[in-house]
Amino acid sequence: MLDIKGKWALITGASRGIGRQVATAMAEKGCNLILHSRKKANTDAIKGELSKFGVKLLQVEAELSDIKRVSQLAEEVESLSGGLGILYNNAAIMTQYRTDIYSAPENEYIQSFTVNTIAPITLCNAIIPKMITRGFGRVVNVTSGIKDEPQLMPYAASKAALDKYVYDMAPHLKNTGVLMNLMDPGWLRTDLGGPNAPNPVESVIPGALVPVLLDVGDETCGKFYHAQDYRV
Numbered sequence: 001m002l003d004i005k006g007k008w009a010l011i012t013g014a015s016r017g018i019g020r021q022v023a024t025a026m027a028e029k030g031c032n033l034i035l036h037s038r039k040k041a042n043t044d045a046i047k048g049e050l051s052k053f054g055v056k057l058l059q060v061e062a063e064l065s066d067i068k069r070v071s072q073l074a075e076e077v078e079s080l081s082g083g084l085g086i087l088y089n090n091a092a093i094m095t096q097y098r099t100d101i102y103s104a105p106e107n108e109y110i111q112s113f114t115v116n117t118i119a120p121i122t123l124c125n126a127i128i129p130k131m132i133t134r135g136f137g138r139v140v141n142v143t144s145g146i147k148d149e150p151q152l153m154p155y156a157a158s159k160a161a162l163d164k165y166v167y168d169m170a171p172h173l174k175n176t177g178v179l180m181n182l183m184d185p186g187w188l189r190t191d192l193g194g195p196n197a198p199n200p201v202e203s204v205i206p207g208a209l210v211p212v213l214l215d216v217g218d219e220t221c222g223k224f225y226h227a228q229d230y231r232v
């Protein structure tokens with residue numbers, strides 16, 4: 001299993017929900033973290049909680065629907081960390097549940113694709129080439145197992161597009177030291193998942209860290225990990 005002690009990771013959407021669980025589990029393993037949310041104040045609480053692990057903790061803020069700002073964020077995190085080792089693209093938005101499956105407006109697709117697909121891809125495209133130069137990187141793009149729910153199509157289609165990016169880019173990472181994979185957390189009780197989800201948010205760990213902790217020799221790239229498969 002890879003030792004991530006002393007490495008730097010960016011976790012988008014680290015203020016609550018799944019991002020917060022991932023941040024806690026990575027800090028426990030000694031990983032230095034850049035905690036992202038829309039406002040730095042939103043990660044104050046998690047930063048305070050994680051200080052007990054003695055890791056370096058930085059906060060960044062960026063609205064991910066602003067792609068120009070996302071490009072700046074990529075430069076900012078590279079410079080703050082001196083070279084990112086782990087990119088955990090977790091933040092996303094859910095769209096409105098529409099019983100009339102033909103009614104989702106264009107703007108809902110645009111918003112969903114911008115935050116859930118284009119923003120993480122922008123971070124990947126800016127940071128992965130630098131990781132390749134350094135010969136190391138772990139990239140996790142958080143996706144969804146959502147299926148047969150056209151009522152949430154703008155959200156579901158945005159995740160399918162992100163999956164396509166990972167599948168088709170992965171072969172190009174062969175022998176670079178950079179591994180990029182997908183992680184489906186399962187349906188969890190978070191602000192996004194809602195109160196009726198069957199699983200507690202804590203159940204995303206340890207599975208959510210499996211694609212981060214892939215070691216040299218575990219040349220797993222372009223794989224779809226189901227966090228619930230690793231539930232203890």
Ligand SMILES: NC(=O)c1ccc[n+]([C@@H]2O[C@H](COP(=O)([O-])OP(=O)(O)OC[C@H]3O[C@@H](n4cnc5c(N)ncnc54)[C@H](OP(=O)(O)O)[C@@H]3O)[C@@H](O)[C@H]2O)c1
Nearest residue numbers: 013015017018037038042064091092187188190191192193
């Ligand atoms: N929960 C589930 O059942 C479930 C199932 C399948 C997949 N997922 C995926 O898991 C990931 C995390 O979901 P979650 O349930 O933990 O969500 P969540 O509880 O709603 O948390 C979302 C996080 O993303 C950030 N965020 C939201 N909109 C943003 C924006 N426009 N720009 C920048 N940051 C933004 C939030 O930061 P702020 O502090 O700024 O609000 C927050 O930290 C997502 O990719 C989601 O699609 C979740």
